[in-house]
Amino acid sequence: MSVTKDDVQYVANLARLQLTDEEAENFKEDMNDILGYIDQLNELDTEDVEPLEHVTEITASKFREDEAKEPISHDDALKNAPDADSDYFRVPRVIE
Amino acid sequence: MKNLLSVQEQLQSGKRKVTDICEEYLQTIKETNSEVNAFVSVDDEDVRKQATNIQQKIDAGTAGKLAGMVIGVKDVICEKGKKVTCASHILHNFESVYDATVIKKLKNEDAILIGRTNMDEFAMGSSTENTIYGPSKNPANSDFVVGGSSGGSAAAVAANMCDTSLGSDTGGSIRQPASYCGVVGLKPTYSRVSRYGLVAYASSFDCIGPFSKNVTDAAILLEHLAGDDPMDNSSSAKPVENYSEAVAESSGKLKIGVPKEYFGEGLDDEIRQGIEDRLKELEKDGAELVPVTLPHMKYGIATYYILATAEASSNLARYDGIRYGHRADFEKIEEELSLERKELKKAAGTSTALEAADIDSPLIRLYKKSRTEGFGTEVKRRIILGTYVLSAGYYDAYYGKAQKVRRLIKQDFLDAFQQVDVIVSPTAPTTAFKLGENQDDPLQMYLNDVYTISANLAGICGISVPAGTHSNGLPYGVQFMGNTFHEVDILRAAKQFESLQS
Numbered sequence: 001m002s003v004t005k006d007d008v009q010y011v012a013n014l015a016r017l018q019l020t021d022e023e024a025e026n027f028k029e030d031m032n033d034i035l036g037y038i039d040q041l042n043e044l045d046t047e048d049v050e051p052l053e054h055v056t057e058i059t060a061s062k063f064r065e066d067e068a069k070e071p072i073s074h075d076d077a078l079k080n081a082p083d084a085d086s087d088y089f090r091v092p093r094v095i096e
Numbered sequence: 097m098k099n100l101l102s103v104q105e106q107l108q109s110g111k112r113k114v115t116d117i118c119e120e121y122l123q124t125i126k127e128t129n130s131e132v133n134a135f136v137s138v139d140d141e142d143v144r145k146q147a148t149n150i151q152q153k154i155d156a157g158t159a160g161k162l163a164g165m166v167i168g169v170k171d172v173i174c175e176k177g178k179k180v181t182c183a184s185h186i187l188h189n190f191e192s193v194y195d196a197t198v199i200k201k202l203k204n205e206d207a208i209l210i211g212r213t214n215m216d217e218f219a220m221g222s223s224t225e226n227t228i229y230g231p232s233k234n235p236a237n238s239d240f241v242v243g244g245s246s247g248g249s250a251a252a253v254a255a256n257m258c259d260t261s262l263g264s265d266t267g268g269s270i271r272q273p274a275s276y277c278g279v280v281g282l283k284p285t286y287s288r289v290s291r292y293g294l295v296a297y298a299s300s301f302d303c304i305g306p307f308s309k310n311v312t313d314a315a316i317l318l319e320h321l322a323g324d325d326p327m328d329n330s331s332s333a334k335p336v337e338n339y340s341e342a343v344a345e346s347s348g349k350l351k352i353g354v355p356k357e358y359f360g361e362g363l364d365d366e367i368r369q370g371i372e373d374r375l376k377e378l379e380k381d382g383a384e385l386v387p388v389t390l391p392h393m394k395y396g397i398a399t400y401y402i403l404a405t406a407e408a409s410s411n412l413a414r415y416d417g418i419r420y421g422h423r424a425d426f427e428k429i430e431e432e433l434s435l436e437r438k439e440l441k442k443a444a445g446t447s448t449a450l451e452a453a454d455i456d457s458p459l460i461r462l463y464k465k466s467r468t469e470g471f472g473t474e475v476k477r478r479i480i481l482g483t484y485v486l487s488a489g490y491y492d493a494y495y496g497k498a499q500k501v502r503r504l505i506k507q508d509f510l511d512a513f514q515q516v517d518v519i520v521s522p523t524a525p526t527t528a529f530k531l532g533e534n535q536d537d538p539l540q541m542y543l544n545d546v547y548t549i550s551a552n553l554a555g556i557c558g559i560s561v562p563a564g565t566h567s568n569g570l571p572y573g574v575q576f577m578g579n580t581f582h583e584v585d586i587l588r589a590a591k592q593f594e595s596l597q598s
Contacts, residue, residue: 003484007484008480011480011483011484011487012480014483014487015409015413015467015479015480015483016413016416016460016463016464016467017464017467017468017471017476017479017480018464018465018468019468019476023473023476027476027477027480030477030538030539031480031481031484033538033539034401034481034538034539034542037397037398037539038398038401038402038494040394040395040398041395041398041399041497041498041501042497044392044395044501044504046497046500046501046504049500049501049503049504050500050503051496051499051500051502051503052499052500052502052503052506053300053499054300054330055286055287055300055502055506055553055554055555055580056285056286056287056330056332056555056580062329062333064326072193072194076193076194077193077419079191079193080189080190080191080193080419080420080421081418081419081420082417082418082420082421082422082423083423089418089419091418091459091462092426092429092458092459092462093458094457094459
């Protein structure tokens with residue numbers, strides 16, 4: 001199973017990244033190297049192994065009282081926005 | 097050895113002042129940072145203000161437990177009002193609006209936060225070369241890297257620009273640079289320290305931990321970093337032990353596991369010899385060396401680079417140029433899109449074909465351009481790999497498989513810790529490599545983490561302590577790993593190891 005340049009461009013689109021042809025070519029090679037290395041996991045029979053999803057094996061979430069607390073302020077939330085008016089983040093028009 | 101306890105004695109007796117300590121460190125930074133590039137920002141005036149304030153508290157007898165400790169902070173941990181860039185262009189203008197829990201705790205105990213340290217972009221790397229600030233350079237020899245990703249924090253302590261520093265360890269990012277720079281670096285058990293305010297890379301691995309010049313300071317600092325936090329639901333509710341007291345006591349007869357998998361092929365001969373010699377001294381000192389086996393160790397890197405990149409691809413989806421961070425120039429995007437439409441029209445001939453053609457909406461293109469301009473190559477590589485292993489048709493073969501192998505790796509450690517208190521290994525297979533040496537070979541770069549990565553996969557704790565100087569003049573470390581929440585054991589082993597040298 002080997003990754004093609006088209007695979008790389010397909011995944012880049014899913015990840016919302018643009019790659020030049022040269023970058024896609026380089027990433028294709030890197031990915032095939034890395035995935036080739038990763039293939040060694042197939043030496044292991046894991047048929048009866050449960051996947052490990054949380055290393056400290058938390059079985060139940062910690063609950064807290066359902067109380068309203070002060071969130072970050074409106075001004076703070078907008079502080080780092082690249083484009084905003086006094087109330088909202090500003091984005092390109094979505095609906096034509 | 098100079099540690100916080102001896103500094104605090106001098107502060108108490110009035111022999112020294114925090115303000116003077118800070119001036120000395122600011123002066124060292126001024127003299128050496130242009131060479132080492134450990135700090136990416138230091139606000140002298142802010143540091144002086146902190147120092148004056150804390151000196152007043154010392155004089156009034158109301159100072160906190162970390163008064164006198166001067167700490168550098170990796171640029172991935174949020175400090176209110178400070179730039180938090182993760183050494184990435186995409187956050188080059190981001191200023192945190194809140195304090196990470198660890199920062200709040202340090203401030204409450206009157207530590208001085210002296211500045212922000214260099215790192216690999218979003219903590220992805222093993223050399224502190226993937227950074228918009230330029231690489232940090234090893235204080236022992238500036239032709240060599242400092243390790244990574246918390247390389248700036250390691251170098252800052254090694255070059256005496258601060259007492260201690262904070263780093264984050266996802267696959268070895270505290271312990272490996274500690275080894276390369278000749279300082280102490282500790283990765284706590286996963287969930288022991290709150291991750292609130294730590295910019296996420298791979299959330300099931302990420303841990304904040306300390307760098308220091310000696311084991312005692314690491315214990316003291318960890319004691320104040322650790323603990324339950326309502327802001328991080330994954331943080332452990334287990335009570336925090338008194339680490340500083342524990343290291344002050346004699347460690348008794350430690351059972352130290354020696355895994356053959358960690359002393360095999362790929363390890364520098366001189367490092368192997370150096371560590372084996374030291375272990376014999378520990379044995380004479382009363383420790384018992386027990387051969388153990390961790391048979392799945394060799395699958396660690398493969399497992400990690402599936403799981404961590406998968407988590408990264410999800411975590412880094414938040415950088416879209418909308419709410420914060422870099423946003424691409426929208427006028428240029430509109431021009432670009434209109435040009436693409438025109439060309440498609442010319443090629444397609446009909447407007448129906450044009451409508452069917454796949455062309456980004458302006459908003460989608462804005463996301464793409466902002467991310468493409470904002471992220472560096474290694475970050476893109478990992479996002480793409482992570483997206484690939486999670487994509488339809490590959491999920492079970494990669495992500496599902498890796499989660500199963502992760503359990504096997506953890507089980508190896510659980511079995512080994514039935515027999516021993518701690519497990520010893522080299523921290524890294526070599527001393528620091530030359531700047532630029534591994535830049536073109538990502539897989540080779542990943543292999544630097546071979547001895548550290550399993551601890552992250554298993555969620556256990558580990559510490560790197562300086563073990564000696566190689567004939568090439570560069571330092572190297574030894575790692576002690578302990579079972580989950582057994583920080584006391586690794587600190588005691590490290591302390592005993594440290595006392596061999598003095």
